[in-house]
Amino acid sequence: MKSLLKHRLAWPVIALAALLLLNQVFRPDFLSLRMQDGHLYGSLIDIMRNGAPTILIALGMTLVIATRGIDLSVGAVVAIAGAASCAYIAASPEPGSPVTAATAVLIAVIAGLALGVWNGFLVSTIGVQPIIATLVLMTAGRGIAQLITGGQIISVSNDPYKSIGAGYLLTLPISILITAAVFILAAVLTRRTALGTLIEAVGINPVASRLAGLRSRNIIWIVYVFSAVCAAIAGLMISSNVTAADANNAGLYIEMDAILAVVIGGTSLAGGRYTLVGTVVGAFIIQTLTTTVYTLGIPPEVTLVFKALVVITVCLLQAPKARNLLSSLKAAPKPAAKEKVAI
Structure with a gap:
């Protein structure tokens, strides 16, 4: 039992299970699933579907953080991808055709690739600090999205495009299947090939890896491109789910949720070793927290405080010093009972 609790995923899994059980107590049908019109419905399905964009962005953020980097621009990339795809559909002569939807998706992915290359160029080639390099795009990105949409919310009507965020396939939401495929x-690429080891090497000691002949610059390019593409796909999910592009609010603060998911999942912000499974668990905790807030009827003005308390608790339980302190308290010897003196 003690060995299981020492595992880096132990406390995140326990926290997620506790949140699910808490919701089950207040809503007896919370964990139930039902089949309707060939589709699976239920609170668990809603959590996975609503959390899909966060999971996608957190997966890309995990690899960036593993190289000692950070990507604050993912929210802006979400807005740009949604704006570019919806603007194309709205301006197309056939706004409802599948070809238009496919082209819009391609435009969004290419935009993500280009933005990822830009971030990678600033960090790996120019040598700009990751937080500054991505802060540039975080600030300018929403302005770019506003220019694309003309400062307006662009609504579209395209069933194939809508299915990305709101459609179903094999009884499950398509957004969940897309996220599972990306995961x-x-x-496979990071655990079944040398790529994962190279990413960890760059994060643990970039100087030593460079002296060993590792092309760390290429690795950094790869992770920033992957992060931006994940953000672009998340932008497609968000915009297609509401069939509109809102450049001002789409993906707003989602980078914070992604970073929280990565940290809760057990990946260190100092770089090096990382866990994709832990990131997914962390993202589910973030999304389940949001659901719990509505279930418990917590006022909106204290929602962020409630989430912060849970996140801090989970992070403290994962900290080696906190776990050692708990272990020492449990192992502390009990005071010996006083012997009775015979008179």
Whole structure:
């Protein structure tokens, strides 16, 4: 039991299970699933579907953080991807055709690639600090999205495009299947090839890895491009779910949730070792927290405080010093009972 609690995923999994049980207590049907019109419905499905964009962005953020970097621009990339795709559909002569939807998706992905290359160029080639390099795009990105939409909310009507965020396939929401596919791809590339080891090497000691002949610059490019593409796909999900592009609010503060998910999942902000599974668990905790807030009827003005308390608790439980302190308190010897003196 003690060995299980020492695992880096132990406390995040316990926290997620506790949140789910708490919701089950207040809503007896919370964990139930039902089939309707060939689709699975239920609170768990809603958590996975609503958390899909955060999971996608957190997966890309995990690899960036593993190289001692940070990507604050993912929210802006979400807004740009949604704005570019919806603007194209709205301006197309056939706004409802599948070809238009496919082209819009391609435009969004290419935009993500270009923005990822830009971030990678600033960090790896120019040598700009990651937080500054991505802060540039974080600030300018929403302005770019506003220019694309003309400062307006662009509404579209395209069923194939809408299915990305609101459609179903094999009884499950398509957004969940897309997220699962990206997770599997990332896991295979980083755990079944040398790429994962190279990312960890760059994060642990970039100087030593460079002296050993490792092209750390290329690795950094790869992770920033992957992060931006994940953000672009998340932008497609968000915009297609509401069939509109809101350049001002789409993806707003989602980078904070992604970073929290990565930290809760057990990946260190100092770089090096990382866990994709832990990131997914962390993202589910963030999304389940939001659901719990509505379930418990917590006032909106204290929602962020409630989430902060839970996140801080989980992070403290994962800290080695906190775990050692708990272990020492449990192992502290009990005072010996006083012997009775016979008279």
